[in-house]
Amino acid sequence: xxxxxxxxxxxxxxxxxxxxxxxxxxxxxxxxxxxxxxxxxxxxxxxxxxxxxxxxxxxxxxxxxxxxxxxxxxxxxxxxxxxxxxxxxxxxxxxxxxxxxxxxxxxxxxxxxxxxxxxxxxxxxxxxxxxxxxxxxxxxxxxxxxxxxxxxxxxxxxxxxxxxxxxxxxxxxxxxxxxxxxxxxxxxxxxxxxxxxxxxxxxxxxxxxxxxxxxxxxxxxxxxxxxxxxxxxxxxxxxxxxxxxxxxxxxxxxxxxxxxxxxxxxxxxxxxxxxxxxxxxxxxxxxxxxxxxxxxxxxxxxxxxxxxxxxxxxxxxxxxxxxxxxxxxxxxxxxxxxxxxxxxxxxxxxxxxxxxxxxxxxxxxxxxxxxxxxxxxxxxxxxxxxxxxxxxxxxxxxxxxxxxx
Amino acid sequence: xxxxxxxxxxxxxxxxxxxxxxxxxxxxxxxxxxxxxxxxxxxxxxxxxxxxxxxxxxxxxxxxxxxxxxxxxxxxxxxxxxxxxxxxxxxxxxxxxxxxxxxxxxxxxxxxxxxxxxxxxxxxxxxxxxxxxxxxxxxxxxxxx
Numbered sequence: 015x016x017x018x019x020x021x022x023x024x025x026x027x028x029x030x031x032x033x034x035x036x037x038x039x040x041x042x043x044x045x046x047x048x049x050x051x052x053x054x055x056x057x058x059x060x061x062x063x064x065x066x067x068x069x070x071x072x073x074x075x076x077x078x079x080x081x082x083x084x085x086x087x088x089x090x091x092x093x094x095x096x097x098x099x100x101x102x103x104x105x106x107x108x109x110x111x112x113x114x115x116x117x118x119x120x121x122x123x124x125x126x127x128x129x130x131x132x133x134x135x136x137x138x139x140x141x142x143x144x145x146x147x148x149x150x151x152x153x154x155x156x157x158x159x160x161x162x163x164x165x166x167x168x169x170x171x172x173x174x175x176x177x178x179x180x181x182x183x184x185x186x187x188x189x190x191x192x193x194x195x196x197x198x199x200x201x202x203x204x205x206x207x208x209x210x211x212x213x214x215x216x217x218x219x220x221x222x223x224x225x226x227x228x229x230x231x232x233x234x235x236x237x238x239x240x241x242x243x244x245x246x247x248x249x250x251x252x253x254x255x256x257x258x259x260x261x262x263x264x265x266x267x268x269x270x271x272x273x274x275x276x277x278x279x280x281x282x283x284x285x286x287x288x289x290x291x292x293x294x295x296x297x298x299x300x301x302x303x304x305x306x307x308x309x310x311x312x313x314x315x316x317x318x319x320x321x322x323x324x325x326x327x328x329x330x331x332x333x334x335x336x337x338x339x340x341x342x343x344x345x346x347x348x349x350x351x352x353x354x355x356x357x358x359x360x361x362x363x364x365x366x367x368x369x370x371x372x373x374x375x376x377x378x379x380x381x382x383x384x385x386x387x388x389x390x391x392x393x394x395x396x397x398x399x400x401x402x403x404x405x406x407x408x409x410x411x412x413x414x415x416x417x418x419x
Numbered sequence: 420x421x422x423x424x425x426x427x428x429x430x431x432x433x434x435x436x437x438x439x440x441x442x443x444x445x446x447x448x449x450x451x452x453x454x455x456x457x458x459x460x461x462x463x464x465x466x467x468x469x470x471x472x473x474x475x476x477x478x479x480x481x482x483x484x485x486x487x488x489x490x491x492x493x494x495x496x497x498x499x500x501x502x503x504x505x506x507x508x509x510x511x512x513x514x515x516x517x518x519x520x521x522x523x524x525x526x527x528x529x530x531x532x533x534x535x536x537x538x539x540x541x542x543x544x545x546x547x548x549x550x551x552x553x554x555x556x557x558x559x560x561x562x563x564x
Contacts, residue, residue, distance in 0.1 A: 354436075356483035358458050359427075362537060366423050375459045388459035388481050417427050418435070418484055 021309070022398040024049040035368030038403045043188050043347050043394030044372050045238045046219055048302075052241055055301035059294045066290055068267055082293050085300025086283075089248050092303050093233065094224035100256070102249045102283040103296050107215035108138040110234030110249035111182070113286065114211055115142040117259040118232075119180060125151035127179040130208065132157040132165055132194075133384050134187045137377045139213040143182065152179065159384065163190045163339035170199060174206040182211035185223070189376035189392065190339025190385075191322075191347030193221075200229040209255070215239050215247075219396065220318055220345050222311040225250050237295060242302035246295030249286075256282040263288040314397050318346035321395040325404045329393075332411055334419060338390045346395035349376075352411060355418045357389040360410075363417060364391075367410035369403075425533030426540070427484065430492075435484035440494035444477040451554025453546045453561050460486055460543070464550045471501050478547060485531075485540050490547035492527045502555050509548045516544045 022028050025047040030037050039047060059081065065074035067082050083098070090098040104110045123129075129143045133156055140154075147154050155178070157170035165183075174181065181203035186193050200210045211232040217223055219240035225233045232255070236247040251259075261268055261279055265288030270278040279285045306314070325348050329335050334353035352360050361373035372392045375382040382390060393407055448468035454461050460482040467474040476494040493512075497505050511522035518535035534544045553561040 356481075356487075358460075358483035358540075358543065359485070362426070362540060363423060374457050379456075379459070382459065388461070417423065418432055 022400075024051070024305075025398050026050060026053070028398055032368040032370070033366065038367075038369040038399075038406050040393040040395065040399065040403060040407060041370045041372050042219070042396035042399075043216060043239070043376075043392065045244065046241050046396050047398065048243070048298075049241055049305050051305055052243065052298045052301045056243060056294045056298040059297045067293055068284070078293055081297045081300065082291070085296045085303070086248075088300045088303040090250075092223075092306065093218070093235075093248075093250055094226050095250050096226065096253070099282055100225075100250050100253060102251065102256070102286040103291050104234075104247050104249050104286075105245050105292070106236035106238065106247035107213055107234040108142075108236075110232075110247060111139055111211065111213060112142045113249055113262045114180075114182075114232050114234070114251075115146040117262045117286070118209065118255060119143075119146045119152075120149055121260055123150040123152040123179050126177055127152040128155050128173075128175070128177045129153070130155045130157060130170070130173050130178050130181040130183075130203070132170065132183050133159045134163065134165065134190070134192060134381045135182075135184055135378065136188050136213065136215070137379070138215075139182055139184055139211075140380070143180075156380075157183075159192075159381075160341075161385075162341050163187065163192045163385070164341035164343070165192070165194055165199075167195075167198070167202075171202060174202060174208065176207065178203070178206050178208040180211060181206075181208040182213065184213040184216070186214075186216035186220070186345045186347075187339065187378070187381070188216045188347070189378040189381055189390070190341075190349045191216075191344040191394075192339060192341040193217075193343040193345055195343075196228045196230065204229065216345060216347070219306075221315050231255055237299040237302060240299075240302055241305055242299035243292075243295045246292045246299050248299075253282065256286070259286075261285050261288065265289040267291075309397065317397055318395055321399055321401070321404065322346040322348070324401050325393065325395070325407075328404050328408050329411070332408060332415075334415055335411060338385055338387065347392060348394075349390040349392045351387065351390055352414060353419065355414050357391045359418055360391045360414045363414040364407065364410040367406065367413065369407050369410045371407070422533070422536075426537055428530045428533065430527070430530045431488040432484060434488040434491040438478075438487055438491040440475075440477050440491050441479060442477040443479065444475055449554045449557075451550040451559055451561065453550030453553075455482070455486070455542060455546055458483065458543070460546060462486065462490055462547055462550055464490070464547060464554060466551065466554060468502075468555075471503070473497050473500050473502065473505060476551065482546065483540075483543050485534065485543040486546045489531060489544045492530070493547050493551065496525050496527050497551070505555060506552060509552055512548060513545060516541050 357373035514520035
């Protein structure tokens with residue numbers, strides 16, 4: 015495995031100064047930085063292969079199609095999908111969940127049906143279901159969490175019932191880092207007859223995910239949180255469900271034949287990819303998958319876990335810092351507050367020291383309110399971070415306390 | 420690089436830590452709520468107004484040092500002013516914090532001139548002002564997003 019310094023070398027954007035200080039990027043839960051290989055893959059497509067896919071007989075189109083479909087195969091293998099046909103390219107996890115809600119949920123759900131989510135969801139795993147409830151008359155149920163930010167499995171079990179049509183939960187909380195027992199939750203939901211959806215946006219850049227082992231029906235993720243470009247992500251679905259579902263959008267490439275009387279759909283996954291897709295994004299995501307495979311999830315997890323342990327220890331030792339979310343199973347995301355200093359001010363002062371963190375409710379307003387807060391500071395880590403970065407964060411927090419505490 | 424000391428002047432941090440105008444204006448003639456959904460900040464501003472004259476202003480809620488200090492100093496500056504004065508002061512304040520001009524503003528507002536170097540914090544500094552101007556215009560809820 016490469017050393018941390020070598021890994022960081024692969025990410026050009028990390029090598030810059032913010033004001034007088036070198037950048038310390040601790041906002042990977044918002045989006046990861048991109049390795050050179052991903053940037054090169056996107057560049058290469060536009061410089062050498064730029065053409066539309068699935069429709070040209072010419073060389074460029076064939077090359078573009080090969081690389082686009084090659085990327086589908088790579089992400090399918092990474093996620094442990096049975097076939098690349100299980101993978102639909104979307105803009106990101108948000109679009110994936112909206113697609114499920116509209117293509118799977120809308121024609122099937124009605125008054126009396128229930129959708130089960132949890133208190134720790136990102137807005138992208140709340141609002142699409144609220145829209146679906148409005149459209150169908152279904153109702154939303156919310157499983158509780160414990161005060162440490164772990165899921166209350168009993169609450170999840172209690173709310174599962176014969177009316178539960180869909181159970182949708184996050185694999186890893188973007189706001190506090192909790193890792194949910196995805197396999198156990200899927201089994202519980204399956205036994206209750208529910209279709210299972212996992213929001214994996216925060217998982218696939220950090221840990222091995224095997225959709226078949228987990229046993230989920232759908233798995234949504236975003237490319238830009240796993241070293242890929244923005245505007246590309248994927249939805250995994252079981253072949254049966256994807257085949258049975260209606261298209262999400264109409265347009266070119268998603269059809270088999272069109273007449274003014276009748277139009278028939280293309281096969282899965284193309285049925286769900288109307289219009290010219292984000293070809294460069296998919297190819298970039300393919301390169302990101304190669305990059306992950308080169309490092310290996312075991313190494314990634316080990317490295318990030320060390321950062322989590324070290325960061326937790328260092329932050330805990332700063333007087334006035336309170337950790338938010340201390341579940342036993344966590345990814346390398348540390349949410350915290352500082353007594354007497356608003357997170358937004360901590361964020362500004364950290365930025366002044368070159369340390370980029372996120373502040374606010376992290377698009378998980380119900381979770382932050384459930385924890386009795388309006389906002390937190392969040393430091394989130396990836397493979398290019400080091401313990402030195404955490405020391406710099408600690409220094410910046412101390413400065414915030416000096417100025418405002 | 421902008422200097423943090425320009426942003427967090429002593430008067431700003433003092434009013435953030437010990438606001439003088441937290442509470443509810445009595446009798447309350449108008450009320451406004453300001454939300455900054457990205458930060459999770461929320462301010463409720465109450466105004467005691469006689470005719471066109473603002474008698475006093477109070478605020479309550481949660482926010483960062485900049486938004487709390489701005490609300491507190493705004494309340495201080497607006498006491499005894501007319502609605503029209505308030506609008507003119509906001510115009511000057513807005514120019515001050517966005518760096519769009521060099522307006523003449525009262526000293527208690529001039530302490531926010533450092534905000535212009537921190538564009539992400541403009542909405543913190545202006546939340547209270549947007550809220551009170553909307554409330555004076557008869558609107559009860561604003562958002563800075």
